[in-house]
Amino acid sequence: MYLKKNIATSESGFIFNPSSGDSYNVNPVAAEILQQLKQGTALAAIKENILKDYEVEPMRLEQDLEDFMNQLKEANLLEN
Amino acid sequence: MEKSDNLTTIAVTGLNAIDSPGPGIAVIRALRDGLAKPLRIIGLSYETLEPGIYMHDVVDKTYQIPYPAAGSDALLRRLQYIHEKENLQLIIPNFDAELHNFIKLGPVLQTMGIATFLPTQEQFDVRDKINLFRFGQQQGLTVPKDKIINSIAELNSCEESLGFPLVVKGKFYDAIVAYTMEQAQKAFYKLSAKWGFPIIVQEFIDGTEINIAVLGDGKGNAVSIIPMRKLYITDKGKAWAGITLEDDKLIKVASDFVNATNWKGGCELEIMRTKKDELYIMEINPRFPAWIYLSAAAGQNQPAALAKMAMGEAVPVFTGYEVGKIFIRYSWDHITDIKEFHQVSGMGEL
Numbered sequence: 001m002y003l004k005k006n007i008a009t010s011e012s013g014f015i016f017n018p019s020s021g022d023s024y025n026v027n028p029v030a031a032e033i034l035q036q037l038k039q040g041t042a043l044a045a046i047k048e049n050i051l052k053d054y055e056v057e058p059m060r061l062e063q064d065l066e067d068f069m070n071q072l073k074e075a076n077l078l079e080n
Numbered sequence: 081m082e083k084s085d086n087l088t089t090i091a092v093t094g095l096n097a098i099d100s101p102g103p104g105i106a107v108i109r110a111l112r113d114g115l116a117k118p119l120r121i122i123g124l125s126y127e128t129l130e131p132g133i134y135m136h137d138v139v140d141k142t143y144q145i146p147y148p149a150a151g152s153d154a155l156l157r158r159l160q161y162i163h164e165k166e167n168l169q170l171i172i173p174n175f176d177a178e179l180h181n182f183i184k185l186g187p188v189l190q191t192m193g194i195a196t197f198l199p200t201q202e203q204f205d206v207r208d209k210i211n212l213f214r215f216g217q218q219q220g221l222t223v224p225k226d227k228i229i230n231s232i233a234e235l236n237s238c239e240e241s242l243g244f245p246l247v248v249k250g251k252f253y254d255a256i257v258a259y260t261m262e263q264a265q266k267a268f269y270k271l272s273a274k275w276g277f278p279i280i281v282q283e284f285i286d287g288t289e290i291n292i293a294v295l296g297d298g299k300g301n302a303v304s305i306i307p308m309r310k311l312y313i314t315d316k317g318k319a320w321a322g323i324t325l326e327d328d329k330l331i332k333v334a335s336d337f338v339n340a341t342n343w344k345g346g347c348e349l350e351i352m353r354t355k356k357d358e359l360y361i362m363e364i365n366p367r368f369p370a371w372i373y374l375s376a377a378a379g380q381n382q383p384a385a386l387a388k389m390a391m392g393e394a395v396p397v398f399t400g401y402e403v404g405k406i407f408i409r410y411s412w413d414h415i416t417d418i419k420e421f422h423q424v425s426g427m428g429e430l
Binding site: 006008016018019020021 | 288309311322323325326327403404
């Protein structure tokens with residue numbers, strides 16, 4: 001799953017969809033995930049990176065990441 | 081007034097910068113930004129309290145003109161008087177209801193040395209609310225189903241063909257969403273009393289409203305296309321804030337329209353994007369929208385480009401614009417004096 005190419009993101013966690021005009025703010029961890037998604041990093045690799053950098057239970061990360069990806073999908077920010 | 085090679089004199093209507101604003105002030109702002117020569121802006125007004133009349137840093141001089149219902153002869157007489165005083169080079173009308181008269185007078189104005197850049201009457205008619213569905217079918221453009229009615233009795237048949245909710249629309253302006261027959265009847269009476277007949281009853285399309293400002297060169301080319309999503313909508317349905325969008329599908333819809341009609345001049349496409357990403361053309365306004373200054377802010381100054389084309393200059397098709405540019409409208413209590421009001425109401429000019 002990749003972010004649509006035209007979606008603008010900032011390191012501070014601001015997302016702008018130029019097709020719809022919608023904008024969002026996300027927290028720093030989500031912003032980091034977004035940056036990795038934008039660079040084309042695979043989801044499994046993103047999970048590994050987060051587990052390495054943060055103290056989080058793998059199960060918890062799995063759930064939160066799934067929620068976040070669903071939110072991105074719902075907001076029409078992911079490539080089909 | 082002496083004609084000066086260095087001065088371009090342009091007359092503009094739509095000075096009613098009110099809560100449901102006319103485009104005139106935005107058009108003038110864009111002209112002043114985008115034209116190199118010094119400008120003299122002549123305001124043409126219908127009512128004495130149009131704010132632009134009193135905004136002397138925007139409008140240099142204003143003349144009242146007769147209401148469209150007075151006909152093109154009365155308008156021509158008034159324009160002849162104004163032209164004698166001001167030596168107009170271009171008129172940019174900005175109201176739907178006045179365009180018929182200005183289109184009709186176009187050739188006469190041309191002989192007087194006054195340019196216009198307007199659609200033909202045929203182009204104007206084809207996008208009329210009354211003809212829009214048929215036009216869409218012919219050109220493969222997606223337009224909501226509608227019924228054109230002239231009596232309250234005909235409203236009943238709309239329930240069967242369109243269902244509820246449906247949208248009741250006035251001939252020139254206004255649209256009311258009706259969820260019941262009682263609401264539809266009330267809307268019918270209200271809009272027919274205000275705008276006359278026919279009344280347009282349209283299928284309700286749920287989705288996100290997007291508007292597109294377009295400038296056509298009259299030869300099938302869209303010189304500029306700027307899509308905008310309303311971020312804040314007033315109770316009159318007007319954009320109070322909006323943002324420029326990037327979407328090839330929106331550009332294509334506008335481009336297809338210009339190509340199909342050879343549209344000449346400015347216009348605004350009102351689009352509804354459904355959750356399934358279908359793009360419905362809800363309405364096509366035959367003049368610049370009130371938010372047209374956003375086109376200039378985003379890098380495609382449509383009013384200035386129109387003025388250049390009207391005065392014989394070749395204008396290349398714009399290729400890029402700034403996405404994510406936002407306008408936010410605001411209110412301002414402009415102060416004037418009873419003497420100025422008297423001058424407009426008594427003498428018809430200020």
